[in-house]
Amino acid sequence: MSSEGRIPAIEGAHLLQSLRASDFDIPSAIGELIDNSIQADAKTVNIKVKDVVAGTHKKYKLIQEIVCADDGYGMDATPGSTLHSCIKLGYSTRFNNRDGIGRFGVGMTLAGIRFATKIEVYSKQKGKKWNYIIFDLNNDEDINEGIAPPVEKEPPAEYLTLVGKSEGTLVIWSGFDKFAEQDLHATTYSDGFEAPDSLDPYGYLNHWIGRTYRKFIWQGVKINLNDQEVYSFDPLFISKQKNQFPEDPKAKIIFEKEIDWNVSHNGKKGGSETSKIKIKISLLPEFYRENISKGGLQFKGRYIEENQGISILRSDREVYYDEIPYFGEGRVKKLNWEDKDRWWGCEISFTPELDEHFTVKNIKRGAVPAKELKIALYSLIKPVRDACIEQVQAHWARVKANQERGKFETGTDIKTTHATAETLAKTTKIPEKPKAGKNLTPAEQENRLENLTRELDETDAQKWRVKFESQPFTIMDGHWKGDTFIDMNYLEGKAILQYNLNHVFFEEMSNIRKQLQNMDDPTKAVKLAQKLHELIDILLMSFVRARQGFDEDSEYSVKQIMEYTVRDWGRYLHTYTRAYEKEHLFEEDV
Structure with missing residues (x-):
């Protein structure tokens, strides 16, 4: 030519x-x-x-x-x-x-x-x-x-x-x-x-x-x-290998299947050559799903809000991560993506022989299954997705029931002798924002809560968790071996002080209270004993609040720790004591 x-x-x-x-x-x-x-x-x-x-x-x-x-x-x-x-x-x-x-x-x-x-x-x-x-x-x-x-x-x-x-x-x-x-x-x-x-x-x-x-x-x-x-990130939340948050709980694999699909050559089907498509579906842990209203947004860096769709991998390299449009068997029978679809993960893997069936572009973006394959995948994934949503909603129903029950458990069901100090901590304004506990991961915070309540039965543990959440400062009575007479724990914006009632200090305190209660004027004795008890609460609460001013990720010399602790302990003790005096200003002397 x-x-x-x-x-x-x-x-x-x-x-x-x-x-x-x-x-x-x-x-x-x-x-x-x-x-x-x-x-x-x-x-x-x-x-x-x-x-x-x-x-x-x-x-x-x-x-x-x-x-x-x-x-x-x-x-x-x-x-x-x-x-x-x-x-x-x-x-x-x-x-x-x-x-x-x-x-x-x-x-x-x-x-x-x-x-x-x-x-x-x-x-x-x-x-x-x-x-x-x-x-x-x-x-x-x-x-x-x-x-x-x-x-x-x-x-x-x-x-x-x-x-x-x-x-x-x-x-x-x-x-x-x-x-x-x-x-x-x-x-x-x-x-x-x-x-x-x-x-x-x-x-x-x-x-x-x-x-x-x-x-x-x-x-x-x-x-x-x-x-x-670069950290790896598994949108199925199954693997924590080289992940930024390895301490987070893993998701459960609830569905795995391989299907054979005919290979096309230049758009033509035929022949017996097939290639495998692997489908894997997971359900995210309840750990992420406790707070219904936040939708996982409180777990920074996990990108749960993006997890509303499907991850498609070609030769182990992700080429699509989003909702599959018109994912179904027609205009009527299709998956209508919702916010709650973020709580299950799906991964579809294929090899390049099936590029035509996944409409792979030359820039490796936007690979979406072709119509026939889309219908086949939908028939496998949709029932599993529906079962996942049912589990999510059932869990939320349990959470809501616990929250409703918790409305009556924010301290009224837990009788302690520390309510005055706890109320004082709630109503007294302290200008400095607490630093200790601020950078805890959700998993670390959960671990601290479990340690605080591990000796309790499930019902009491739930009551104390509600109490911790409802106030900035909580005092617990505990019993453990050793010379330590108090223990301090910090959550995000919360402080928990535990007294070791086995310690000789508290044994002596208990003896004093008993002696006061045996005075000739029992009314005055009881009031005096309670006042002494409340002041001790304030004393130790002031120390814990002073400690809360230290950033746990920063380094301090021993001298700095001692100087700052003594200074801030006295300052907070003064503030709380003055507030306490105002509360009792018009009471009769005892």
Whole structure:
């Protein structure tokens, strides 16, 4: 066939500008870099995101450079080789390969030019030197004449420690120019939590990477983001391996199944070749579900509110995490996603042979099952989902019943002799906010509650828990061996003081009370004994409140601890005693 009169099918410069309007966001773009590192058998992947402060009135951070460095096997640097061609759109040593997480050969470059104008790649193979290529959208030669051959060049000194010593690859994206894009604001990827839950300045990006590549992290791949190791995150809450909150309880696997599905070739079905789809469903622990109204939001860093959907993995790499739209057998018979769907987790895993059935895109985002497969998955998942929701609602009914019962157990059912001091602590304003117990994880707080009530039966334990929650300061009488006469526990915003009634101090106190009660004027004696008892409460309560002013995560010298404790103990004792005197101002002297 003659080539006369033909024109190029592609207008290179215009096409490149058009391709910059792809669907990549910053996390999925960085994901393309991590994919390449994992495909190169990297054991360590280092991501760096550099930003600058921008804005005149309202300040925000603008991403300036993204770097990915690894210790995987490097690329051949001869002209026309892998390194020379790696930026070329459509080039891939693994094009249409169904064995790994790559396939199309457009990821790294398409992701890079989505935001940046310059892509630089350094690569080194074992026993060879570093080589370098560059592609710059602002360089007419690169656009019109093509990518220059690799040259020998060492990576910048600041990044040499991030790559492997004997082999590795370094990719640098720079020249970010789409300043109006929300995706270029570094603040978009902060999690906004407080320590110790926060992983900022890129906490949410850390979370996204940890969830997307969780299986690889479990297999030993170490990923660092701005020198901070990325934690794995399992949206099924089953695995706590390399997780930020390993002490949290694990979810239960309530359903597992593998199904065989016919493989399509170029959109055509037929033949006997099949591939397996794995389905796993979990029910989140009751630990997260106690507070009906908060919906898990109190558990910072667990992202329970995002768990309203399904995680789909392709070759162990997550390619979708959201509600599946129109998930059902038609417009009427479908799953209507609700807030309570966050309490069960679902993971669907498949291999690349089934890409057509999961409508996988070239940017590995938005993989959703095709119609026939969607119906098959729905028929398996929907009954399990309904059973999970029933369990969640049944648990909430029990919680609500306990809360209703607890309305009558906020102290009236627990008769102690410490009510005056506890009421004083509740009504007396102390300007300083307590620090001790502020940074407890939910699991640590639960562990302290269990230790406080472990000697009690279930009914009494529940009553005391309600009492702890209802007031800032609680005093308990206890009995234990040893020389300690009090014990202190701190929860978030709460303090619990325990008296060891086996201690000689309290035995003597008890003797004094008995002697006073045997005085000639029993009325005065009883009042005096009670007043003495209340003042002792105030004395020790003041000490515990002074201790509550110390941040448990900070370091103090012994001298500082003693000085601050004595100072604050006296200050709080003065405040509480004055308040006590006002309470008893018009009482008769005893």
